[in-house]
Amino acid sequence: MARVIIVSNRVPIPKSRGASAGGLTVALRDLLTPGTVWFGWSGRLSADPSLQPAIVEARGVTYATIDLKAETYRGFYVGFANGTLWPLLHFRLGLMQYRQEDYDDYLSVNRLFAESLRTMLQPDDTVWAHDYHLVPFARMLRQQGFRGPLGFFLHVPFVPPSMLEALPVGRELVADLCAYDLVGFQTEEHARDFRDCAQRLLGATVRGEWVRLNGRSMRAFADPIGIDAEGFHQEAQRAENDSLVKRVAGSLAGRALAIGVDRMDYSKGLPQRFEAYGRLFERHPEHRRQVHFLQICPRSREEVDEYRKLRIELDRLTGRINGRFSEFDWTPLRYSARAAPRSTLAGLYRIGRIGLVTPLRDGMNLVAKEFVAAQSDEDPGVLVLSQFAGAAQELTEALIINPFDPDAIADAMHHALIMPAPERKERHQALKEKVFRTTAQAYCARFMDALLSIKAQSIPRVAA
Numbered sequence: 001m002a003r004v005i006i007v008s009n010r011v012p013i014p015k016s017r018g019a020s021a022g023g024l025t026v027a028l029r030d031l032l033t034p035g036t037v038w039f040g041w042s043g044r045l046s047a048d049p050s051l052q053p054a055i056v057e058a059r060g061v062t063y064a065t066i067d068l069k070a071e072t073y074r075g076f077y078v079g080f081a082n083g084t085l086w087p088l089l090h091f092r093l094g095l096m097q098y099r100q101e102d103y104d105d106y107l108s109v110n111r112l113f114a115e116s117l118r119t120m121l122q123p124d125d126t127v128w129a130h131d132y133h134l135v136p137f138a139r140m141l142r143q144q145g146f147r148g149p150l151g152f153f154l155h156v157p158f159v160p161p162s163m164l165e166a167l168p169v170g171r172e173l174v175a176d177l178c179a180y181d182l183v184g185f186q187t188e189e190h191a192r193d194f195r196d197c198a199q200r201l202l203g204a205t206v207r208g209e210w211v212r213l214n215g216r217s218m219r220a221f222a223d224p225i226g227i228d229a230e231g232f233h234q235e236a237q238r239a240e241n242d243s244l245v246k247r248v249a250g251s252l253a254g255r256a257l258a259i260g261v262d263r264m265d266y267s268k269g270l271p272q273r274f275e276a277y278g279r280l281f282e283r284h285p286e287h288r289r290q291v292h293f294l295q296i297c298p299r300s301r302e303e304v305d306e307y308r309k310l311r312i313e314l315d316r317l318t319g320r321i322n323g324r325f326s327e328f329d330w331t332p333l334r335y336s337a338r339a340a341p342r343s344t345l346a347g348l349y350r351i352g353r354i355g356l357v358t359p360l361r362d363g364m365n366l367v368a369k370e371f372v373a374a375q376s377d378e379d380p381g382v383l384v385l386s387q388f389a390g391a392a393q394e395l396t397e398a399l400i401i402n403p404f405d406p407d408a409i410a411d412a413m414h415h416a417l418i419m420p421a422p423e424r425k426e427r428h429q430a431l432k433e434k435v436f437r438t439t440a441q442a443y444c445a446r447f448m449d450a451l452l453s454i455k456a457q458s459i460p461r462v463a464a
């Protein structure tokens, strides 16, 4: 039987019936049928990891995971994936650190993944790998003799050639992406940047979405990811009865709620967002006492220095804004570094008058889509969205801002706070229509169709 094998660094093994699913699980839900295998890292470190994956079966899906050695994990995850690739792909060359040893660990984890997965593969399998942790994985799996269709989706942005050149192994990475049969990007811009890199840095021939290098062809296309819009909308409706959501709603005492939800990451533009919130009260003092901004940002990747520095910075900015603008009975900024269940977030979005999604660079940003899906038709909130989130390509009826410009964010918040209901409804209807059209289900079907049609056309996938 032809099976689909999903490969990603983190493997979301369902823990319990009620546990909420992450973005990738939601996006791939239609593939999570009996027979499918999801392979990756177990989240555990061990001194002498076995090549034989540990297996957990849940609802017919096989979750197969392997441990990593502490030293190789550091070079692979803390080093190359999140100290080199993440800042580079988010246009932060100044934060990029490169060490050859980290790259070696990155390659060896990819090789280990390929060797381990090989023990489970059947000739008819179709493999779909996810995200920047796994760029060289196709090459490694081909070296293991696998000849079936191999797809890859990059969840984060891609960069133009002039930027990729700063990475000493940039050409190798582009060549490794070309070893896949199909590579999906969040936007046309990212797909084009990748094809430009293949052409300019490797001399590949590009025709439309097709890239030809060393006698083999691959396709690089845009396949924007989405959410389960209907499911999330219903979740938000149900969450109106969530006790925490009710407490938050009550605590607002009639004031407007501005809400931001982000992993605590420097790509999310959080210091600029906080700064902008202060500017709102300087530029439009009539909003003092009239609004609460709730920022939820679960801590992330604290082994990486930049993330620890960000936390200190946000603590400091929160104190500064509240110290400056608070009144004895009003605290303008509520900031929490803890995660919240998906259903609570859905309910908070629904009571939000403003959704603040202001990353400096982002592949897609699903919070933007979730905020839209959570709104009611009768009294919808307003999305303030960065022009540098992939979502801005689609969600053009949001208030689009430059996240580097605190005054522009402050003015957009002001605009959202005074926006008359008819305009809010009109913008919301347009956004909703898009979020309900480019769903998770559509994303997944488009990718699988494209991958399987490459197989059917038997385009030369493996270099002679």
Ligand code: G6P
Residues within 6 Å of the ligand: 010, 131, 132, 155, 156, 300, 301
């Ligand atoms: C982003 C990346 C994912 C990653 C997630 C959480 O969304 O695109 O690949 O899994 O962040 O980051 P973490 O480092 O904790 O896996």
